[in-house]
Amino acid sequence: MAGMLYVLSWDLVDWIATSSIPARDMVGDEDQKTGDWLKASGLAVRIVDNAVDWHDHPDHEGGWSSPYVDTTVAIHQCKDTDRLAAAADHFFGQWISRGSRLDSTPDCRTMNGI
Numbered sequence: 749m750a751g752m753l754y755v756l757s758w759d760l761v762d763w764i765a766t767s768s769i770p771a772r773d774m775v776g777d778e779d780q781k782t783g784d785w786l787k788a789s790g791l792a793v794r795i796v797d798n799a800v801d802w803h804d805h806p807d808h809e810g811g812w813s814s815p816y817v818d819t820t821v822a823i824h825q826c827k828d829t830d831r832l833a834a835a836a837d838h839f840f841g842q843w844i845s846r847g848s849r850l851d852s853t854p855d856c857r858t859m860n861g862i
Contacts, residue, residue, distance in 0.1 A: 754782060763789065805831045 756764070764770050770785045786793045801821045803814035808825035816823075816838045823835040 754779065756782075760786070760791070760793075763791065805835065807831060 764782075764785060767785070767789065769788050770781070773781065773784065775781075776784075801819050803820070803823065804810050804812040804825040805823055806813055806815050808831075810825070812824070814820075816835075820838070823838075826832040826835050
């Protein structure tokens, strides 16, 4: 398991916190390490691969980049303020067009801390 998005149940988080497997192997990229630990655990793990809806930022020069589409649910490689802001603006726009009850949708490029 490696990549832009993973979700862990509380029992897996507890296992990672208490197992000797992660404790012995903690150096490296967190997504790859998490996958290595779970493979070594022997625990039942469900992996979902949905590369159509989850992709790298359109400006990323890699094999998983893709333009934003209506079904996009996750964007990876938002490593700078402009990419993060563009992704947030895309999702805020999606929510508004679907009738969100947000009182206001700020331009993410002007928010403090981004």
